[in-house]
Amino acid sequence: MNTNQQTAQKQHSACGCSAHISNDKVFDVRDIPCSVKHGQILDRWRNLKAGDYFILMNDHDPIPLRYQFEAEFAGAFTWEHLQKGPDVYQVKIARVK
Secondary structure, three states: OOHHHHHHHHHHOOOOOHHHOOHHHEEEOOOOOHHHHHHHHHHHHHOOOOOOEEEEEEOOOOHHHHHHHHHHHOOOEEEEEEEEOOOOEEEEEEEOO
8 A cells, every 4th residue: 555545544444435444344245135134243243342343335315224223222323324225325324322
């Protein structure tokens, strides 16, 4: 990595935009069958430590999933849209406790 790349990485390390997020944080569920998708997302969240997060990548706005999080984990997560369609939606889901 050259000096310019290192500088850019430092500047954007906390911005949360999808261009600067490591691949291990992205959970792309677009090809996962609907019958198991929510379960896998919830498992991924349950395995997070407090303060950690993942980026959910989906082909639609995951509004029903947010309602499920609010019902089951109220106060224990944050939900931040990073990209809102039209073809790809990215949501940063963090565990706060």
